[in-house]
Amino acid sequence: MKKNILPAIKLTVIMILFFTVIYPLAVWGIAQFSPNAGKGEVIEHKGKKYYTNIGQAFTVDKYFWSRPSAVGYNAAGSGGSNKGPSNKEYLAQVQTRIDTFLVHNPGIRKSEIPVDLVTASGSGLDPNFSVQAAKVQVKRIAMVRGIEEQKINQVIERNIERPLWRNFGPQKINVLKLNIALDNIGK
Amino acid sequence: MNTEILGIIVMFTLSILLAIPFGKYITRVYSGEKTLLDPIFNPIERIFYTISGIKPQTEMDWKQQMTAMVTINMVWFLLGMLILMTQGNLPLNPDKNPSMSADLAFNTVISFVVNCNLQHYSGESGLSYLGQYWLMFLQFVSAGTGMAAAVTVFRAFRDKSTSNLGNFYNYLVKSCTRILLPVSFIVAIILSFEGTPMTFEGKDNMVNLQGDTIEVSRGPAAAFIPIKHVGTNGGGFFGVNSAHPFENPSYLSNMTEMIAQLLIPMAMIFAFGYFIRRRKLSWMIFGVMTIGFLLLTIPNILMETKGNPAITAMGIDNSLGAMEGKEIRLGAQASGFWSIVTTVISTGSVNSMHDSTMPLSGMNELLAMMINAFYGGVGVGLLNFFVFIILAVFISGLMVGRTPEFLGKKVEAREMKIAMIIALLHPFLILVGTALAAALPQYSEASLNNPGFHGFSEMLYEYTSSAANNGSGFEGLGDNTIWWNISTGIVLILSRFLPIIGPVAIAGLLAEKKFIPESDGTLKTDTATFGLMVFAVIAIVAALAFFPALALGPIAEYFSLY
Secondary structure, eight states, X not given: OHHHHHHHHHHHHHHHHIIIIIHHHHHHHHHTTSGGGGSOOEEEETTEEEETTSOOOOOSTTSOOOOOOTTTTOTTSOOOOOOOTTOHHHHHHHHHHHHHHHXXXXXXXXXXXXXXXXXXXXXXXXOEEOHHHHHTTHHHHHHHHTOOHHHHHHHHHHHEEXXXXXXXXXXXXXXXXXXXXXXXXXX | OOHHHHHHHHHHHHHHHHHHHHHHHHHHHHTTOOOTTHXXXXXXXXXXXXXXXXXTTXXXXXXXXXXXXXXXXXXXXXXXXXXXXXXXXXXXOTTOOOOOOHHHHHHHHHHHHTTOOOOSXXXXXXXXXXXXXXXXXXHHXXXXXXXXXXXXXXXXXXXXXXXOOOOHHHXXXXXXXXXIHHHHHHHHHHHHHHTOOBXXXXXXXXXXXXSOEEEEOOXXXXXXXXXXXXXXXXXXXXXXXXXXXXXXXXXXXXXXXXXXXXXXXXXXXXXXXXXXXXXXXXXXHHHHHHHHHHHHHHHHXXXXXXXXXXXXXXXXXXXXXOOTTOOTTTHHHHHHHHHHHHHHSSOOOOXXXXXXXXXXXXXXXXXXXXXXXXSXXXXXXXXXXXXXXXXXXXXXXXXXXXXXXXXXXXXOHHHHHHHXXXXXXXXXXXXXXXXXXXXXXXXXXXXXXXXHHHHHHHHHHHHHHHHTTOOOXXXXXXXXXXXXXXXXXXXXXXXXXXXXXXXXXXXXXHHHSOOOOOOTTSOOSSSHHHHHHHHHHXXXXXXXXXXXXXXXXXXXXXXXXX
């Protein structure tokens, strides 16, 4: 074992240099050509910038609500609820979310609420929700903002992101982009 | 067909289609034949060897190989403790994260040295960028260690009768430079263009659209994330791993990371066949593994698609499936698929929270790690499977009344003893660990996130993940306590090095024996019949050892929910 120690240390040092300095620098160099030079994709809106991929908390009635989050959409960290499917406390919490939603959205039937609106995402930063999650909130937003439902439906239609190459994975809506588009049509 | 199922089929098929030629490439690398990348890596490796004074052509027997392996792993461990316990004062720490406590550093270093990546910390607050990159180094070399051990076994069956099994350092370096690095580099480029950050600037402050101030963690993640998959390590840059929208920004990045983690475990199986010139044997192994994998993965996809029955009963639209702990851009189906891929191979990265999957999905995730040989981690998956082959050879030999042989070598008492110890070590570590944690609620109870059967599953999962060197978790478990750090740390060490040394020792012992040419009386090991035999051995060992524990956890939870 003794005669292996020195070579092992030397090999470790040189490999550290190669794998943790040279390799990342090469990736960093290429990332300079990626969107926003590898600093995270952003959307500019009214002189402010937001991260496209990082979901935000939307809790007021004039915006499309985002999904529940175990970390309150604070992207300093990340986390899911990690509640098990049979946990009674958790199931009661889901029931409360359904009831709250119904209170804020009069005229909506329970069976129209999609499950993503009452369950927390894995990261707590999910930037998306389902198309149904947008549609079920149209009535409320139309009422609060005083615009026709049809106009809001058009905004939704324009913001649906189709599956990858139209064939793979789910379709979805970026909640931040949708709410910015909503602000852009007024009130 | 719906787009989510189609996505899964494409990921799986593409992995197989890429793994076959890549297996050929791996064989060429280890046998020292010419490859396309020689002009780049020959000079680089020459520098490595000149500086370290290692002669990569020196032949070693299996004992010398294992000594070299253990020594360099010790160096990594000590250096790692030093770095993680002082990172707070070292450079590259823009977020001013603190140094690790001794027990957390112990657990973290061990789990990265052994290719497990258990992560009792959260990347955003627990590590500086220097600490992250030190762990990234370990992700390369720990994967390389597993592959080097597998190649030693390859060598033992290629030559008719020998004690020379090649050079450990040569295999280690080649695995890192010529196999892990090129694939990682390609994946890194795809990820950075899909939106994964690659910056050293630290956290950003911002005001969101509603007017609340929040912080956004960033970092040089695009270089880190590829090797966590390519080397089946699994340790994420951010706390929630590949569920994080920076770590896995799109369905395309999800497909890329999925193929990246399946590629080398599959390719190693084909490389084995090319290397010892018995391609049919590869197909037997691949067939058994694939059937096992599908038997676990298809039910998971179905159960996650169906969703939580308790939520369906509330009368809402549950058609998206079990969305608790899952991301919309990935969907329930691709998350269910991932949950088994990451547990059969020892990646342990997650793109959804396993703690919140349906009870029997959780059971399949556990079973995948308890078996730990369907594809398996880079290199080590094949070693685990090799132990099951030896057991199956022995049992079949007894059944037909012939001397058990594998590839022209007699399997005798000494090899069998080693194989038995290794096969039993895994259930021993898992069950004893869980039993201790359950018997000592003063250490474990406060850390549980869920009551009842599911709480038991959380403890069982933690030890299973440690013993399988997997690294995923039922993450609700508050595992950064001295109890969990030390007890899983010990399980990690035992469950890594013994299952590497055992199979290498068997192969080394067999290699020294006289070669017996094939005759009519030889048990053929590359047939479907023998494959069935191996499968039966795996099923019996896993089912008998683990069924009682599973009945107390996920199965009991299933009956309480349905």
